[in-house]
Amino acid sequence: MASRVIMHIDANSAYLSWEAVHRLQHGDSLDLRTVPSVVGGNPETRHGIVLTKSIPAKKFNIKTGETIWEAKAKCPELIIVPPNYSLYMQCSQAFGDVLSGYSPLVEQYSIDEYFVDFSSMHWIYPDPVAAAHSIKNRIRDELGFTVNVGVSSNKLLAKMGSEFQKPDKVHTLFTEEIMEKMWPLSVEELFMVGRATSKKLYDRRIRTIGELAGADPRWLELFLKSHGRLIWNYANGRDASLVRVNRHPVVKSMGNSTTTAFDVDNQREAYLVLLSLVETVAFRIRAAGYCCQLVSISIKDNDFLYRSHQRKLYDPTDCTNLIHRIACELFDELWRGKPLRHLGVSAADLCSNEFLQTSLFDEQNEQQRDVDKTIDSIRKRHGSLAVQRASFLHSGLKPMTGGTGEEAEYPMMSSVL
DNA sequence: TCTGGGGTCCTAGGACCC
DNA sequence: TCTGGGGTCCTAGGACCC
Structure with missing residues (x-):
């Protein structure tokens, strides 16, 4: 070749x-x-x-x-x-x-x-x-x-x-330049060697990419698991991944999170922040033609302690109200009363919404989906603030939180090139 | 006067089934 | 009454990227 x-x-x-x-x-x-x-x-x-x-x-x-x-x-x-x-x-x-x-x-x-x-x-x-x-x-x-x-x-x-x-x-x-140009660099300069890994390597007297390249990969695997093999290959300049053209953005999850301007210390406010996040997340998954089968929330308290909680759904959904209800239930199960500075909502296990089964007796009925669809089209035409829920009035909170304004047309980078 | 937000992937442990 | 393994799914947390 x-x-x-x-x-x-x-x-x-x-x-x-x-x-x-x-x-x-x-x-x-x-x-x-x-x-x-x-x-x-x-x-x-x-x-x-x-x-x-x-x-x-x-x-x-x-x-x-x-x-x-x-x-x-x-x-x-x-x-x-x-x-x-x-x-x-x-x-x-x-x-x-x-x-x-x-x-x-x-x-x-x-x-x-x-x-x-x-x-x-x-x-x-x-x-x-x-x-x-x-x-x-x-x-x-x-x-x-x-x-x-x-x-x-x-x-x-x-x-x-x-x-x-x-x-x-x-x-x-090029390969023949690795020794001269890459091996003298410190290990943390290598792609996929971050803070935690470089500390473990330094503790074991591996300080440069060259030293990592010369190490025994089986020994690296003892304390770094499969990641050890990965970075050993990288240190030796080995990587067979392809440039993925026209890669269909196979998105795995869509989430939004926010650091609140003030600590959230009560359930009502937390629910409202979650709603503003879910509005954005659900809008995004609907815009991309997805449904999710996993909802997760995350919190960070004022000591920066991070925790998360998630739930698998039996029926895939793209419905704002349903995702919000689940997020609130997850929140009640997760939160132990400490003031929070950060909340996040993520929708994962995405699937196409094409053949969504509509059950008659849940929140996912036709009317609810029509409401979401109508609101989406108004927001697409007149901006995200054109329609907002009354609960946000005088709340000091934005009715939609997260996102970058425009939808990114490309998938996020993954750890494997 | 503290410390963002969007992701992906991996691992370990527990539940459950056969 | 007390004991197997293997496989899969689910969950929480951690590591990494920009």
Whole structure:
């Protein structure tokens, strides 16, 4: 088999770059990328973390995921802009459209990352590195933001390559370069080695990707189970996964969650928050033509203790009221009275709603489904606030919580490339 | 002045059936 | 009265990704 050519294209500081480009296009004179700045939430509503940072902000040691407050302490003149997800969806789309002009084999991996398979393109683009530069420059010149491109023979190595020096760079990481370019890096730089795994590895004197690659995989499996074998293969640059073109978004679950602006300490308020989450979740599963057969809720108390509870359903459903009723029952079984800062609802075990059995004596009757359908169509036409439940009036809560504004057209990344 | 929100996959333990 | 295994399903929690 001819060797494969895979590219991974990653937008540099995606949210922040897109925000910067958008502002420049709308007459702003300041380019956010040139000053210490972050895209982040609002601390007043307890959403205050850094989502993306500019490169000058990185020089102040500001990290993604830390609080706005910590970031400000490191850099008082830091500029903070709130996220605008529907803008990011559009940028992401435009990004993908450029890539589709190069190869039909394009896979969106997340909002700011794509894989492109160039294996069969060698007679159009005989030099993959030149093609990578062309992609990088075209996106920069036409869309106004920069990307990193990793070029290799599989997805894992291409992805690792795109992480090297940023921004606006092309890097290769072919098999013969692994030893020199990848093995000296610390283990936590390897895809799928996070905090917990890197601690276990460090405890056992494995600090670099090279040391992991040289370890005995059977020994790794003793304390990391199957994950040990996975990261050992990755450390050795082995990955046979394919660029999944036209992959039908086989979504496994749809959920929404929210950190409330204040602690929720009574059942009535909790039910209302759950309702606003279920409104969004149920709307999304109906819009995608699904029914769910598993409802789960999660809570986080004011000590950040996280717990969840779920229930399998006998009849699949996409009905707002029914899902909400189940969520409330699950809540009563789960909650032990501690004030809560976060609630979530998720619908899983999705199936098509095409042949949904309608039983006559439950909440899933024809009328109920018609009501949901009607409300959905009004919301699609006039926005999510066009119809809202009376229970939210004067509640201080949003009638629909969660979601990004637009439906994402791609599946979320999975742990296996 | 604390610490988001969207996902996927894996594991361990218990229930239940044969 | 006291004892098998194997298989599947369900649930809770944890790890990872962006």
